[in-house]
Amino acid sequence: MISLSILNKMILSLLSLCLLGGCQKNPKTTHVADTSLAADTAEVEYYNSTKAPEWTWREGIKMDAYLLTSDAEHTMESTILNGSDTATLSFWIKPSTNVPDLPLISVVNEQQEMMKLTNLTAREDGTLQGMALQMKAEGQEQWLISNSEFTLNTHRYNQIVIVFEGTQATVYLNGQAAMTGQMGASINQIEKSWLVVGKDAIAYGDCMEGQFQDFQIRKKALSASEIEDEFDRFYPEVLLSEITIPNAEDLRENPTLYPEVDSQYEAQWTSSNPAFLKVENNEGVITVPTPEQGDQQITLTLSTKIKNRQFQRDFPITIRAQTPATRLLRDVKALPITLGTLLNAGSPLPTVGENDSVIEWKVVSGEIRLENNVLIKINPEDERVPVQLEATLRQGNQQETVTIEAVVLDAYAGYILSYFNGDLGKETGKLAYSLDGLHWTDLNQGQAILTSKLGTGRVRDPFIGRDAEGQFVILATEGYDNPSIYVWKSEDLVNLSDHGLHRIAWFDKGLYSTGSRAWAPEMTYDPAAGEYVIYYSDAQDPKSGSMFAVTTQDFETFTYPKSLFNPGYKVIDGTILRMHGQYWMLYKDEREAAQTIFYAGTQDLTAGFTRRYDDLFIYNRKYIEGPFTLPSLHEPGVFYLYVDNYPNQRFYVARFSQLGEDADFEWLAEGDYTLPNNDVRHGSAIPVTQKELDRILQAYS
16 A cells, blocks of 8 residues: 555645646545555556455456546556656546547656656647657656547547657557657656646646546566557457447337447347347347236347457347336326427417326416416516426326426417528528418528628528527537537527637547538437537548537537437438427438438437438438428427428428328428528528517518
8 A cells, every 4th residue: 555654745746736737626536546456576556546445456348447537536656657667557548538638647746747648639720630648857858749540539448558668658559559759768767756547747737538447557568469469358348338229228119230340340139039129130120018928128149259259248128018107107208308398378288198198287386377288377478487397197006296397488479490591601691480381581681690700700501499498599500611610699589699609529530520510500408418419410531420419508618529320321410309209300311322311219318319210211302401390380299391402402391290100291392382582501490489570570670
C-alpha cells in the first residue's frame, strides 16, 4: 500500500496544481491505486482503486470498468516509472467523446515536468491529426503526433500501449504502432512523479469521459509482436461486447440480426427455443406465447470466428405473453409517448390505451379542469397553462398510476411552414401558412425571415419545433459542409433575435462521422429522459450510415453525438413523429437503387431506432427526400406526409394513420394541395393556435 505520508504529499501537491492550473471542477472522489496486487517480483503494477476492492484482476476485457468523469480522480504513484527508463504502460479505454485535445493519461511531478498523451490533435487551421505524446522534462519539450488514422473509437474499447526505452517512446493503438520517436528525456527523469488517468494533472481543463480498465505498468519493453498478440487475444471480446438486442426485456417485434461482426466476420445466430424465436435470413421471427404458455425466456446465441478462433455471446431474451399484466405495462410506457408534453384545450384525453387498458384521469395541479374528459382552461386568456395530470390505467383487477407533466395550449387553428430557397451560397429561411395543411400562402411576400450574420449566413433546411413549455425553437443547417447549426428561440415566431450558432458534429472514426456536416437538424422531446434530442445526418464518410443525435436541456450546451439510427446503408433527412405509443422516423435511403423514403420505429429514444421498414417502397417514384409530417386538425389520428421530388422541384403528399406492418399511405392527387411557390426546399410544418397565427399574420402581412 502507498504510505500515508506519500498520500498526503500527493493530495497537497494536487491541490497546489489546481491553484496553479485553474481547476475547472474540483474532483469529488480521489481514487489512489493500491499496488499490493502487483506481482511478487514487482515487475507489474496494476491500477486498482479502493473504490472497488472486490475486483479480481485478470488480463483482458471485463464487463466492469472504472468511470472517467470530471468528478473522479484516478491517481497512482508508480515504482516502475519512477525507477526505470524501460517500461510498458498499457490500458483499455472506452471513450464517450472524441473532442480534440482531451488527455488520456498524464505523468507529472512537483516541478511540473510531465508526460501527456492526448486523443486527437487540432491544428490552428482546424484540420485534425491523431494522438499526440508530449514530454516536458529538464527544460526540454518534445512532441510526437500521429496522423488522423490513429484516433480512438468512441463507445468501443481501445487498447493503448506506450513503450519507453530510454529516451525513445512508441505509442500503439489497437495493436498497431501509431507513432515513435525521441522524446529528449526518459520517463524516469520525471522524478517523484504520479500518474493521472483521463486528465491533464497540470492544466486541469476538460477531461476524457468514458471507462477504462486493465491498467498495467510492466518493467520491460514489450515488442510489437507481443503487443499485437495481446490485442488480438482480447479484441474479439470488445467486438462482441458492442452488440446489443434492443428491448430484449420485452421483445415485441422481429429483431434484425446482423450477418457480420464488425462488417467482416461472419455471424451465426441460434435460438434456444425456435418455437417462439426462430432465426431466418438474419432476422429473428417471433411467435407470441399465449397467456397459458406464459412469458418465454430465450437465449439467442451469436457465434463467430475471428482470426481462426471461435467466439460466442449469449443474449437473454424475454418474449411476453399477452397477459393483462403485460398489456398494462406496455400502456404505462406508451402513454407519455402518445400524449407528449403539449396538450390542447378542448381536446379529449384518451380513455383507452394502445393495449386496451382503461384510463381514468384527474387534475393534480394547474388552472385546468376536466369536463367529460376534455381539458378546459379556467382562465381562457392564459395561452400556456402548466398542468400535472394523474392517469390510472386498469387491466382487469390490476392497475398502475402515471403522472404526466404537460402544458395546455389553445386549440390549433392552422400551420406554419418553414422552408428555404435562394441562390447557392445565399440561402435564407422563409415561412408560409395554411389553415388546412394542404394549401399554403407565403408570409412576408415570400421574402426572407430566417437570416443570420453568424458563420456563413447560409440558412438551409429550417425546422420549427416547440420546447416542453410550448415556446418555439428553430433549427437550421449552416451552409453545406459545416459542423454547426443555427438555433433560434422565440415566443411567437415574430421576435427572432435570440439565436446562436452551435457546433454539434465532431470527427469520430468509430462512428464514421466526418464532423464536417450537420445536415437537416430536427428535434424532439424525450419525456422519459427529460431532454431534447437533436438529430442530423453526416453521410460524407463512405462507410457512414447513421442518423446522429445529440441531447440538450437548454439549446446552449450539447452532448457528444451518438448513432440514433444505423440501418447499414447511408441515410439522410430524418424526421420523427409520435404515433400509437411509439416514435417513428421517416428518412431518405441514399442507396442508388432506392433514393426514396422509408421509416423505422422504436419505443425508446435512448436505445435508438431499431426496427426498420425498408422492404416495400411507400411511393413508386425515386429521387424523393426531405420528408416532413403534420397532424390533420380535422381528422384525429391522421397525418400528412410531404416529400420533395427535388429533380422536378415539386412535392408529393400522402395521407396516413398507421405505420409499421399495416402502413396505409394514400397519395393525393397533385390538384389537392398547393405549395406557396415553385421553389420550396427542405423544411417542416407545425400547428399553431389562432392567437399565434393572428400575431404571425399581423407581423408578416
